[in-house]
Amino acid sequence: MAKKLMAGISTKERVIVIVALLVFVIDRITKMLAKEYLGQGKIVDLLLFKFRYSTNTGGAFSILKDHSLLLTILGIIAFFALVYLLRKSSDKPMMTLAKGLIFGGAAGNLLDRIFVRHVIDFIDVGFWPIFNVADMALTIGVMLVLLYLIKKRQ
Numbered sequence: 001m002a003k004k005l006m007a008g009i010s011t012k013e014r015v016i017v018i019v020a021l022l023v024f025v026i027d028r029i030t031k032m033l034a035k036e037y038l039g040q041g042k043i044v045d046l047l048l049f050k051f052r053y054s055t056n057t058g059g060a061f062s063i064l065k066d067h068s069l070l071l072t073i074l075g076i077i078a079f080f081a082l083v084y085l086l087r088k089s090s091d092k093p094m095m096t097l098a099k100g101l102i103f104g105g106a107a108g109n110l111l112d113r114i115f116v117r118h119v120i121d122f123i124d125v126g127f128w129p130i131f132n133v134a135d136m137a138l139t140i141g142v143m144l145v146l147l148y149l150i151k152k153r154q
Helices: 002-006 011-038 068-087 093-116 133-153
Strands: 044-045 049-057 117-123
Touching: 011 044, 011 049, 011 093, 011 117, 011 133, 068 093, 093 117, 093 133, 117 133
Parallel strands: none
Antiparallel strands: 044 049, 049 117
């Protein structure tokens, strides 16, 4: 079954799909665990950060808070724009990894917006807004794209 689904796509596209699915699944599982175990205001304090359940109806850093429908529509448009733009971009290994991270992270947060009208966040480092695995994947993916573009210009 999996072979049939992956037939006709390149190895690099397979890597993108696998990375995106891994990010998506890890994001879903960690959000479910956060909701289950941290949902009643419980805080788990570790050395460098805390786990604290939070919902975000806004975008990154709570921009456009309480405008969930607008953010969902913009998220869907942005997701498909990303698919188009990243398909046209370089096939270098760094970009292949970046694409998978960006797609997986975008899909994880978009699913929250579509079905529950907010994003579940739970990682609190104290000096930054609370975030989740999808946010980390998106950030790392974008940083890899920027690093690639900087190296390409040199």
